[in-house]
Amino acid sequence: MTETEFTPIKEYGFIGNLETCALVAPNGSVDWFPFPHVEGASILAAILDPERGGRFQVSPAVPFEGTQQYVERTNVLETTFDAANGTATVTDFFPPAGKVDHPKKVLYRKVTCAEGSIDLEVEYEPGFDYGRADPAFVRTEKGIRAEGEDERTLLEATTDLEIVGNRVTGTLAVEEGDTEWLLLRCTGAEDADADPEGALEDTVSYWEEWVGTCSDEGSGCIFEGPWHDLAVRSGLALKLLTHEETGAIAAAPTTSLPEDIGGVRNWDYRFNWLRDAGFTVQALSSLGNSEGATEYFEWYMNLCQADEPEKIQPLYGLHGESDLEETELEHLNGYRNSRPVRIGNGAADQTQLDIYGELLLAVDEVLELGRELDDEEWDAVHDIVEYVREVWDDPDAGIWEVRGPGRQFVYSKVMCWVALDRGIDIATTYGYEAPVDEWRDARETIKEDVLENGYDEDTDAFVQAYGSDALDATGLLIPIVGFLPFDDERVQNTIDAIEDRLLEGDVLVKRYDGDDGLPGDEGAFVLCSCWLIDALALSGRVEEAVDRFESLIEYVSPLGLLAEEIDADTGEQLGNFPQAFSHIGLVNSALYLGHVQGYESPGAEPMGIRLGDSVSRDDG
Template identity: 50%
Template structure:
């Protein structure tokens, strides 16, 4: 459902330069842009408060319809306006790859407005609000545009000379612009704390646009089809768009990958499950490495490997579930009570208290990701292996303790089954690194612990009554979609009756009629509900494909794709009834899930040998240390 002030999330495209991202809706409004970095306070934040957040909007004065597309195989966004009196196109983009070295080129957002059929008049609203809308900047008009200056921030708008500024006030700068058919106007916003002046040079802007388009297409060509990993066909464009979205979320200076470029987009309209995802989660690592590596983007996979290694050097007790994109950035959670939230869903949060939680599955995700990267050609040095060995040793000591789990519950810690299986993964891959790569370690101790974890999970984590693995040792009934991952990690083979029973139970109890999957059953310490979880739906696709049920997997995959936005972007969740996108947007994990599902479906459909390869496993039939007993 759309409200005048808050368009649906599917009406937004994302652009960026690997330091920050902006959301632009199909009405020509930049409604989210944080400066100078993704985790910085917003300068434009109307997506979280239509009155207080601030925006930069360019739209026709006449009644219009509009649609958005990306320039093919790029992150350059085009919005087309159609009306009875004419047509126009607005192209939004940031330079790629990354910011230039000079201050003049950093944190720049370019907007190219073309009158295709006219003449036409346009309304322009330039209304930055610094510090998440808490600070209204001073505005002044110059011969080159408009300058907005705050206590510690400034943004400068370079505008065409023909722009007529009607007024400067608390609601920003309002202006009008007239264009004849065939005319073009450029707007450029830059984050600048120094001299306000820079040249308004349309020829150089056009040249930069062409080089940015070429750069995006060149990056895609380094992987994808040229790598031989994805066949040309029905999913080619989907994989390209997901790879491009993921690239936007890789921070250029640190190689950390943000979970999403936004904060507090709600999991339920009017609800309070609103979180800040502008940070990098360790648990995203293994699937990220797999997706990047198998798409042929070796540089990104290698850089992410280096970022992960830097976290291993911390003592195991101090490894956190998530980190700021600059490593040491504070992620302390607090609320912005002056903002009403997207479609009045409050609170709006900055930071994430999950940073301080104990999440035992993180150890398994970390060791698995490092193991995966060694399979794709990276090398663990002696110092790095010493740190990994300490992590595996630590798992031996703590695997049987309660934690907050993968879903970061805010209730009391529990004995979550997924966390136990991920401890098994840490031990299993630690053993394999000794056995296969020749590292030294107390492998007998790890094997004994691995078997103890496995027996405990099979004894206490599987319910004969439910015919499925369950959410925690404390319940014999409540299900959790994470159990779909157990055969993917090699814990049991895909043809094990317990795996087959779990797939059936998830489809029966956690899946909507359309095939979309909820995360889990049971309490989590939070009020309200949520939508279906996109990644869990892809997990079910993977489980079906790897079990040989390819037709069912493809049908479910199609149901999920039918609910993507027109630009091919995915949020964290999807409303079961309306199909509306929910949660932070676009979501890296959702796009990683799409890429990996395509990889599994592609291999399963072609019936290649060996079969589709799970994470770290030798084949879809099982893995070392997993005999299915």
């Protein structure tokens, strides 16, 4: 397979129904569609292998230029084809599950002709179970049914369809003013009543109403300013990554899109990482989506109540599944021949001590929203803080999930400090019973240990791990979580060192410069670029922060979407797409910049900012 067969990652549009999703290329091809949920096996996966993965393409039979846009402030995608004889648009959407009275397991594709006349070729080639199941086709009164081992689809069209080998083909001949519909009905929706025009109208209305909570006039949104629309688009992407039934948020809707083209850094991100908790709750709250923030909080609190602290995993399935066994799909060649293609994620079995601090950050955020903890929830929080007090000095795999022997990661220690710090604050502020004096002692012990062993005088910065001189972008979070004030010399030295050693170009920041035990390299991590912007802004280096933020948003796709990483040499987006962490970072950076420039709504304060105060609130 040649690389020209692959669409650049950043050119894809993203649609979904709050249970699953699809990626649509500018040539009208749906190249990724897992079912019935985002973490399910794919029906379409041409993005991972054009020959075996499967696709559903609607595009002109003659040369054309394809462009995409969303219906304003919605997740309804329009792909427009300009050809010599005419212009046509394919409108793609799923009805959001539980939000509108239309079958959710249907991909709707509306074809309209704006001018001239144009013939559109239809090609549907399913690849059930990641391309491992050969489809069987049956013609029915409604259309053509394709069956795999576990799933089936029914392609319904307003044109004649033919079965040719392992695919379904047809032609839509449209003239100015014409409208045609293609419905891909999936398991459970083959016979459901469908009203395509009504489904489109109601889906658009749902998203417009949802975005209304993020408008400048919205009662809950605390962010205004020049990047408001960009932040709202990130909010729409985050909402699509949210599972309606549980409130869990997928890190990304895809698997194995490479961090290194042709390399092995290809992971399955269709799960929920607890480390995202605090940052996610902050972003959702800042966009006025306090309901989503609270639902997410309640989901992971249920997980914490179900397990002892030592059994809490770094990540779970979106329904709370704990068994995420990692396997390789050897029959797929991978995006641009980047192998292996993986499903599942072995990081679920790792010890990552930072997750407890991130969980406590999220608890703190939600309490600020007015949500109270019941006795069982406080017991779970109490037990987590007690557990951290016992194990904070153990080695772990760290936030970046290094595969190999555990290390004494500085960020893990800092987040253990955060767990104790926020635990103390919550207990004293809300009157929960806790051994606060013992927690204060442990908090001070951790801080002394990190200051003695985590800051390297020769490097003149906080390093990645004890005894190492490698730098890590997580050092930028030390003042943001309140461990040290922004004006502390060690904090500013760390920012400068990271700019010197991890910064590429104007804004692209690599995660770290130490060995992680894997071959190959990776791109700059979008979230780390956001952390740099945040640290600069909150240090008073506002002009630098604004300049870097403006540089960062130049890498955002035309649809307002971001992958996990960016290649500093080419500007190409890398890794799974779209990435929740990237959009969380974008929202929070816009928030912080808005804060320092005075763009918040009157009386609002951004959540999670300690503003340089290294003394906990309970200490005055």
